[in-house]
Amino acid sequence: MPSPAQLDTLCNLSDMVLYPEAVAFMRRLIYDEECMPLSSAQVNGLQNVANTASYADLERFIKHQRDRNWPESKRDIKILYTELDKFFTTMKNKRLRDEFRLLQGKHHVQEVNQEIDELMALVAHDFIQHLVAENGLLAIKSAAGRARRR
Amino acid sequence: MNREMQIIIEVTNQAENFYEDAVRIGDHAAYVMKDGHRSQLTNLETIADSALKASDVLDYIKRQIARDTRWRQRFPLDHTSNLGFGERLKLYLEQDLAQRRKAVCERLKIGETTDEEHTLRRRIYLLLMRQFLRQVVVQYEYKVYLENTGKEM
Numbered sequence: 001m002p003s004p005a006q007l008d009t010l011c012n013l014s015d016m017v018l019y020p021e022a023v024a025f026m027r028r029l030i031y032d033e034e035c036m037p038l039s040s041a042q043v044n045g046l047q048n049v050a051n052t053a054s055y056a057d058l059e060r061f062i063k064h065q066r067d068r069n070w071p072e073s074k075r076d077i078k079i080l081y082t083e084l085d086k087f088f089t090t091m092k093n094k095r096l097r098d099e100f101r102l103l104q105g106k107h108h109v110q111e112v113n114q115e116i117d118e119l120m121a122l123v124a125h126d127f128i129q130h131l132v133a134e135n136g137l138l139a140i141k142s143a144a145g146r147a148r149r150r
Numbered sequence: 151m152n153r154e155m156q157i158i159i160e161v162t163n164q165a166e167n168f169y170e171d172a173v174r175i176g177d178h179a180a181y182v183m184k185d186g187h188r189s190q191l192t193n194l195e196t197i198a199d200s201a202l203k204a205s206d207v208l209d210y211i212k213r214q215i216a217r218d219t220r221w222r223q224r225f226p227l228d229h230t231s232n233l234g235f236g237e238r239l240k241l242y243l244e245q246d247l248a249q250r251r252k253a254v255c256e257r258l259k260i261g262e263t264t265d266e267e268h269t270l271r272r273r274i275y276l277l278l279m280r281q282f283l284r285q286v287v288v289q290y291e292y293k294v295y296l297e298n299t300g301k302e303m
């Protein structure tokens with residue numbers, strides 16, 4: 001269970017880092033990679049897993065979605081999960097410890113792994129919340145743009 | 151004077167300065183939500199009152215913009231903005247209130263280095279959001295009342 005100090009730091013992190021990075025992440029996919037915004041089905045699936053599962057389960061879900069044999073018409077989904085996997089892997093292996101200094105210096109490997117899992121569940125929950133909110137906004141803009149062009 | 155009192159005073163002073171902006175956005179809310187969708191605004195106020203992070207409030211506004219056409223409607227009677235209601239509100243919170251938070255933090259000499267400073271900055275931002283949204287909702291209620299009773303001038 002993260003300490004009150006860790007939870008406080010996570011709140012700061014969510015506002016200062018995760019929110020702007022989730023906005024940039026989604027905009028890059030849609031504007032630079034020319035992906036379509038996520039469908040409601042994908043949004044609901046991702047959000048449900050982020051809200052209820054442990055980080056290990058979320059990680060499995062993301063890798064499963066990344067590795068599925070998507071048809072060409074759904075390559076955007078594969079791109080999203082590939083990028084999401086990269087983001088969380090870097091967060092877990094490097095940024096959590098080196099950039100945000102969130103780990104509390106536990107000694108046993110099992111304790112460290114459990115702490116990382118608990119912190120990553122909270123980080124991923126917030127990042128996905130920000131991602132889904134931005135996705136909804138971009139979906140509306142994209143639909144309005146298409147309507148104007150018709 | 152202790153730090154908490156200093157923060158409350160500074161936030162209250164800023165609230166005096168953004169009152170006119172809150173009135174304009176409250177009028178916009180009344181134009182798009184009318185009388186029947188009061189809960190749209192009271193829910194926003196509740197979210198802001200209970201949120202631990204400013205990003206929770208911004209995410210809520212984005213979700214509403216995506217879900218509900220009223221949040222995307224412009225206010226043709228106000229020539230100072232041609233944005234939809236939600237976008238206008240979000241932009242104000244993200245930009246104008248962030249500037250006001252900066253001003254408060256400078257006056258109170260709150261830096262951007264330690265965890266404690268980051269927590270204080272987050273708290274001040276949320277307090278400013280709550281004050282601002284409260285003023286927006288009050289203006290919305292007042293405007294709807296005037297329109298319902300035919301007292302609109």
